[in-house]
Amino acid sequence: QVYLVESGGGLVQAGGSLRLSCTASGRTFSIYAMDWFRQAPGKEREFVSAISWSGGTTNYADSVKGRFTISRDYAKNTLYLQMNSLKPEDTAVYYCAARDGGSKYWGQGTQVTVSS
Numbered sequence: 031q032v033y034l035v036e037s038g039g040g041l042v043q044a045g046g047s048l049r050l051s052c053t054a055s056g057r058t059f060s061i062y063a064m065d066w067f068r069q070a071p072g073k074e075r076e077f078v079s080a081i082s083w084s085g086g087t088t089n090y091a092d093s094v095k096g097r098f099t100i101s102r103d104y105a106k107n108t109l110y111l112q113m114n115s116l117k118p119e120d121t122a123v124y125y126c127a128a129r130d131g132g133s134k135y136w137g138q139g140t141q142v143t144v145s146s
Contacts, residue, residue, distance in 0.1 A: 031133070034137035035138065036124065036126050037051050040141075044146055051109070052110075052137055054108070062129060065129070066078040066109075066126055076091070086101075088100050123141050124139060
């Protein structure tokens with residue numbers, strides 16, 4: 031009932047930047063928080079960042095704190111993840127997620143590859 035589409039992934043050199051986007055459609059009025067997760071090959075899915083939809087309160091994993099910034103645009107129903115000072119260990123498929131009162135919805139993921 032909430033549909034999410036990520037974009038903005040790609041190949042970047044270490045130290046570079048990317049901005050990921052996730053556009054929500056469907057029952058977007060019910061969303062109260064959105065998140066970014068990532069999953070590297072052979073690894074478990076890892077929490078990256080979260081934001082409350084109305085208040086804008088943010089939370090970050092220690093591994094990305096100070097380098098990544100999560101934000102949202104109500105008018106565009108879009109979630110962003112600004113990633114700076116990228117490291118090879120940031121390489122992963124990045125997924126956005128939306129939470130409402132009783133469900134969690136996932137996007138298809140976008141690949142981020144950081145070269146040495």
